[in-house]
Amino acid sequence: MAVSFQHKRGTRAQIASAAAQSQLKVGEIYFMTDEQRPVIATASNAYQSIFSSTMSVSVSGKPANGEIVGCAIFPLACVLTAGNCSAQAITAATASTVFTIKNKTSGSTVGTITFAAGATLATISITSASIAANTMLYIEAPATADAALANIAFVVRA
Incomplete structure (x- = not known):
């Protein structure tokens, strides 16, 4: 049976x-x-x-201007929340520095990762939370990289 x-x-x-x-x-x-x-x-x-999608990225050294520092495909439809995302650096930023989380499929901005001047822990803001299945997300460094911000770890999880 x-x-x-x-x-x-x-x-x-x-x-x-x-x-x-x-x-x-x-x-x-x-x-x-x-x-x-x-x-x-x-x-x-x-x-x-029960199942989550995660993008875990580490940047050794300083990211270049506008560099795509990491990407991942989210195989399941999901909703991102700022509480599930984090970023931390070993060397603090000298000025406010904003990385962008983007949706490669739609070209839209999903959120931002902001390091305040002197901070090693970032603030996350999610502006477009719904992610369709099999969507690639990527993190892009600012067009002008911070002079000091280096050795960064990012986690984006849904």
Whole structure:
């Protein structure tokens, strides 16, 4: 006899609505039908993807002007949030320096990674959160690179 399992399912909007009403059951798996991926309830009002897409990039030394410092294909449809992204440098920037996260498929800007003057930890801003399946994202250095900012690690995760 074959054993089969069926999980609760719904669109991102439906699962988010259930979370907003604290109707999720901790540890229960839900299938997000519009993104074709499973999520798990971490609280009655929160959930996270079981599978995530990640771009992890390190830059040894100083990036060149306008250099594409890293790229990755996100195989699953996803939503980026600033809380899932980070960037840190060993050598601080001398002036405010902004890297751009771009969507190669659409050509649009997805967000920015900003190192304030004297900072080694960046602030992340996401402006276009929905990413379609099989989309390539890349991080581009500013047109004029900072004189000091060097040895940087970036993580973009959905």
